Amino acid sequence: MVHPVSPDPARADSTPARTDSDPYDAVLLLSFGGPEKPEDVLPFLQNVTRGRGIPDERLKEVGEHYYGFGGKSPINDQNRALLAALRESFDEIGLGLPVYWGNRNWAPYLTDTLREMAADGIRRAVVIVTSAYPSYSGCRQYRENLADATAAVENAPVINKLRHYANHPGFVGSFVESTAAALSELPEGAAIAYVTHSIPTAMNATSGPDGDGYVGWHLDVAAEITAELERRTGVTRRTDLVYCSRSGPPQVPWLEPDVNDHLEELAAAGVPGVAVVPIGFVSDHMEVIYDLDTEAAATADKLGLPMARAATPGTDARFVTMLRDLVVERAEAERGEQPERPCVGKLGPGWDNCRPDCCPALRRPTTSTQTAVPTTAGPKDTA
Numbered sequence: 001m002v003h004p005v006s007p008d009p010a011r012a013d014s015t016p017a018r019t020d021s022d023p024y025d026a027v028l029l030l031s032f033g034g035p036e037k038p039e040d041v042l043p044f045l046q047n048v049t050r051g052r053g054i055p056d057e058r059l060k061e062v063g064e065h066y067y068g069f070g071g072k073s074p075i076n077d078q079n080r081a082l083l084a085a086l087r088e089s090f091d092e093i094g095l096g097l098p099v100y101w102g103n104r105n106w107a108p109y110l111t112d113t114l115r116e117m118a119a120d121g122i123r124r125a126v127v128i129v130t131s132a133y134p135s136y137s138g139c140r141q142y143r144e145n146l147a148d149a150t151a152a153v154e155n156a157p158v159i160n161k162l163r164h165y166a167n168h169p170g171f172v173g174s175f176v177e178s179t180a181a182a183l184s185e186l187p188e189g190a191a192i193a194y195v196t197h198s199i200p201t202a203m204n205a206t207s208g209p210d211g212d213g214y215v216g217w218h219l220d221v222a223a224e225i226t227a228e229l230e231r232r233t234g235v236t237r238r239t240d241l242v243y244c245s246r247s248g249p250p251q252v253p254w255l256e257p258d259v260n261d262h263l264e265e266l267a268a269a270g271v272p273g274v275a276v277v278p279i280g281f282v283s284d285h286m287e288v289i290y291d292l293d294t295e296a297a298a299t300a301d302k303l304g305l306p307m308a309r310a311a312t313p314g315t316d317a318r319f320v321t322m323l324r325d326l327v328v329e330r331a332e333a334e335r336g337e338q339p340e341r342p343c344v345g346k347l348g349p350g351w352d353n354c355r356p357d358c359c360p361a362l363r364r365p366t367t368s369t370q371t372a373v374p375t376t377a378g379p380k381d382t383a
């Protein structure tokens with residue numbers, strides 16, 4: 001006779017109580033990093049642009065943006081504030097996970113953070129990236145950084161990256177509120193200009209599992225914010241998705257129009273004002289305080305076009321709670337449960353794991369001096 005297998009009580013007692021965060025024992029906040037003082041600016045820019053073919057002219061120009069703000073980017077302080085807010089939010093529901101922080105381009109460097117996590121005995125962590133959309137720069141490059149750092153650190157934790165969250169109601173809801181606040185400062189009939197970081201059109205073409213994921217996700221998020229505001233107020237407005245922070249050589253096509261050209265067009269069209277809504281940024285980065293609050297604001301001023309910039313999520317409660325919910329959601333999924341996956345828009349929730357061919361790196365231009373030279377070639381062709 002076969003006896004049903006009954007649980008061994010002694011064994012059950014020794015099994016640790018399952019918490020909401022199983023199987024994770026830590027959270028890692030992964031970000032871009034930025035300089036903290038003038039001496040940091042050049043080495044930071046060298047870290048960012050190593051092997052990326054950015055013209056020297058552009059680097060000098062971007063360096064000036066940082067020097068104009070005392071050589072300090074707001075991004076690190078924004079991340080410190082987000083860390084504090086996340087810890088507080090975890091505490092509220094008794095989610096006892098330590099929260100670590102590492103960057104791609106500046107201290108605390110990701111590799112050092114992983115080393116610290118390994119030393120603390122962290123075995124498995126979930127990573128929050130401060131980039132909400134699919135693209136090589138905003139997703140795969142961070143996953144490459146994680147792979148490199150994991151390979152460099154002995155006993156590095158296993159790491160899972162959260163799904164893209166731009167179409168989560170917490171992210172969209174935060175921008176709905178900030179856009180409404182910006183519009184309330186403007187004359188009736190003001191337009192909305194949604195702004196994100198420009199990328200090469202070729203990078204957009206390979207973004208996400210089906211391509212065009214970068215622009216596609218931004219358009220979907222913009223449409224949701226617009227629809228919710230319209231639902232609340234009954235007012236229909238002109239809306240556009242435009243871009244800032246183009247870099248790279250001029251012959252390489254990047255996403256357009258630039259926000260400044262767009263403001264010119266709005267003014268020419270007789271639009272009475274514009275809410276500039278930086279949906280591509282989770283907090284106030286240099287792109288926001290320079291490209292929008294300084295440069296675009298000066299353009300609008302010159303045009304006599306009233307402009308109000310909507311706040312980024314930063315430490316907005318909707319955004320912080322969303323990140324906490326996503327950690328819990330991913331833990332549930334990894335335990336084999338079927339979590340709810342809140343999302344708005346037409347595209348459906350982001351995927352937990354990117355396919356191997358998602359957002360491939362672009363082939364970067366090389367010069368002829370980097371190609372192999374046939375050994376039969378003469379020392380110099382003087383013809």
Ligand SMILES: CC1=C(CCC(=O)O)c2cc3nc(cc4[nH]c(cc5[nH]c(cc1n2)c(C)c5CCC(=O)O)c(CCC(=O)O)c4C)C(CCC(=O)O)=C3C
Binds near residue numbers: 035135200
């Ligand atoms: C999609 C995207 C995001 C959003 C996703 C994410 O958040 O990660 C983002 C964020 C950021 N980009 C930043 C800074 C820079 N980005 C650069 C260059 C580039 N960005 C690109 C794309 C993106 N960038 C691309 C395709 C390049 C060309 C070089 C290359 O192919 O890699 C350069 C070089 C100089 C220049 O050309 O501007 C700098 C200094 C900072 C820090 C700001 C601060 O200090 O507050 C942040 C958050």
Ligand SMILES: [Fe+2]
Binds near residue numbers: 197
């Ligand atoms: Fe960038």
